[in-house]
Amino acid sequence: MYQVPKGFPKDFLWGGAVAANQCEGAYECEGKGTSVADINEFRADLPLEKRSNAEISTEYIKAALQNETGIFPKRWGINFKETYSADLKLLGEMGLKLFRTSIDWSRIFPNGDDEEPNEAGLLFYDNLIDEIIANGMEPMITLSHYEIPLNLTLNYTGWYSREVIDFFVRYCKVLLDRYQEKVKYWIVINQINLIGHESFNHLGIAEDKVANLQEAKYQGVHNMMVASAKVTKYAHEVNENYEVGMMLCGGPEYAATCKPEDVLATMKINQMEYFFADVLLRGYYPKYAFRFFEEQGIKIDFVEGDEEALKHTADYMSFSYYYTQICDAQHSEPYRNKALPANQWGWTIDPLGLRILLNSFYDRYQCPIYITENGIGCYDKLEADGSIHDDYRIDYYKAHIQQMKEAIKDGVDLRGYCAWGPIDIISCSSSEMSKRYGFIYVDQDDYGKGSQKRFLKDSYYWMKEVIASNGEKVGQTHEENENKK
Template sequence: MGSTGGEAEVARADFPDGFVFGVATSAYQIEGARREGGKGDSIWDVFTEDKERVLDRSNGDVAVDHYHRYKEDIELMASLGFAAYRFSISWARIFPDGLGGKVNEQGVAFYNNLINFMIAKGIEPYATLYHWDLPNHLQKTLGGWLSDKIVDYFALYAEACFANFGDRVKRWITINEPLQTAFNGYGIGVFAPGGCEGETARCYLAAHHQILAHAAAVDVYRRKFKVAQGGEVGLVVDCEWAEPFSEKVEDQIAAQRRVDFQLGWYLDPIYFGDYPESMRQRLGSDLPTFSEKDKEFIRNKIDFVGLNHYTSRFIAHHQNPEDIYFYQVQQVERIEKWNSGEKIGERAASEWLFIVPWGLRKILNYIAKKYNNPTIYVTENGMDEEDDQSATLDQVLNDTTRVGYFKGYLASVAQAIKDGADVRGYFAWSFLDNFEWAMGYTKRFGIVYVDYKNGLSRHPKASALWFSRFLKGEAAENKADTN
């Protein structure tokens, strides 16, 4: 099993009453139905038309066809025992051109049906408004997140969702991983909309507008819906834990800086009114400024922090690392091994993903300490395997490494709660194998296997069955090994 936290045994009883266990997905990765139900194109629909941009030259036009199979998927989720489902709404299904003029009733009907079915099956909806699939019209006409006008359009879209779904959805997430949109989408261009390589300052502008858009959506909710609906609105940030490579002060400071450039980039403005000083020092005029009015407006516009966390790294100070600009400017070196040569953890399929359960406890405690103990949900956590075309179904379902991953990371969450962090829920990524962005279908994060060759049939993996036993409080023996 390798470094999975010494095979920590973890049980449902290790978590407080009322702690929520769920699974997560996103619209573009699973829905498909690109041209059905009145949907407009998103930037990912258009981005993937250039086949060179995706490893296996694939796209999400059909994805895993959740649009037509949502009942089957929700029934499976319920039968496994999950009490919550974090899904995302496709902006281009609600407003095909993104402009917020006229709501697409077919899009609203789809999400109403999905939400109603979830609730009927005893599953609580956690809805994400933006998981990277911007209506392409807004990209084409405005430049997408590079335009300050996007803030108003996002607020209109958020309002339409609150108005149509907020009587049943009580947990809202504005934006998923704004860092990835800014950095991969507008900074280096490996994600949609692409095509902006080398223009690094753009990534900070895109991030700036995402922060303002998040605040605008929260503002709309608090002014118009909160009293009647009684829900909460949060933001989902992604962060790897940065473990100092040595006791040296410069490495300790570098590790802090690395977290500033991930978490602090988004949470510092919301909690403290401005970007981290370490970013300002290194980026200068590349980093936009908030007016006093903006600072007032964004401050404390958050009801909970959603954390997406997968992995950790050792971080050392480096004056001028041979790396892409984003890391050069941080003056950090990301290291995978201890001095002894031992890896920080076993590697999953993705080259960036090492299994380091203790990192999750550290980052949760960091958020608790730095931001005055906010309510936290772990909104994504999981690992991937390679899509192995030669393996039998039995082999691909026997995902024992993932079982170990979840045991270790869940034990880490339970520890953080004991340490005092106010963690209220945990969502496994992902419910289904799906379209993995620039990696296409070559990586599988699902706890449910999707057979791409045989009609997209669904098959729960050992990890799904482990979760089911865990949620039902059954003995957590690793029965997966008996296949």
């Protein structure tokens, strides 16, 4: 008789996740090339929704490379390339079992199309991975996380160019060969469905280099999925113990009303978010995608061998989860659900949505799942005594962990969970430091000024107890306690 799980699996992997471009720094050091992230400028004069690099031109790129007065925080990060040993020690002491980070493609192949890798870059990752393991954590390595060498944008057309498939596969083979004895878990492409928000960082396609940007984006993702499948095939040939995953930026999107027209519109939007996982986990293009492309006037070029390559599917699904949105038949894009609370950046807080999404994904794919990003960005205050009282973050994690536990009871095969930015890092979307996610505070402002000292927040000690209890000592949220009164 099947027994409903009472809690998290004994071998559940509690983890944290960062990206190389948001934390390492060391811009153009030891042979590193310039990546797309290195031209992300922090603009305090712009509203938050205008600060991300969704679509940019070659003119902007060239100006950014010549800009000597602009603020480009990802070039210095939190100096993690120099401080990783001490930082990982703090995270290991918190009890993390899994540490997800990326390898910066431009640190290994500075131009992307180089014939040979940069050995100095590889030596850094040798040491970093060794340090992750020494602190009791499994490394989970993302092979592409917004670190495309900028040369592939300027002298090619980013992922729109077929040549980039072979360049990327060559880069991945170097890493898969090198870390056979050290790394088990891999994610090939971070949040592969992000072709609207963060589309330039993701695909490296300058808008003025293509005639139809929307079509170029979908062609770029097609090339990316073919490359991902080829990398997955090679990984399984090199090491049968490798577990290779794919990753989405999660939703879900809700219908704004119960009108059938709104429900249908929402279904269509969700389908084209599932599309990327359907290909990478099922091994073929779903028919609804072909209808979407026809209606949008998009032509995807399949080269001979693409369909065969796509049959090499991922071993597990992973996704990020931050917020949900709503849809209706009158709007072409999802929008904020004002019935839900939100952080200062307008990202809604919806713990129940995480349970809904976990069930939706598991029902659809029936494969192991890892949540590889989840967290809340907030303004934190460093007190005079070095403390940071972030009850709001604790409440956020309490509510989401509770819903993860419920999803496991529902039957979802959830294997691990990575809190995003367990140490404060540069924001991906807005390139600011003041949008903080971490359990560890880094004394640094949006302009790179500060002591860079690390301070433990209240949430650090709380999360340490949660991990030690394997998710049992979560407690009640402030709202739940208030409701009991």
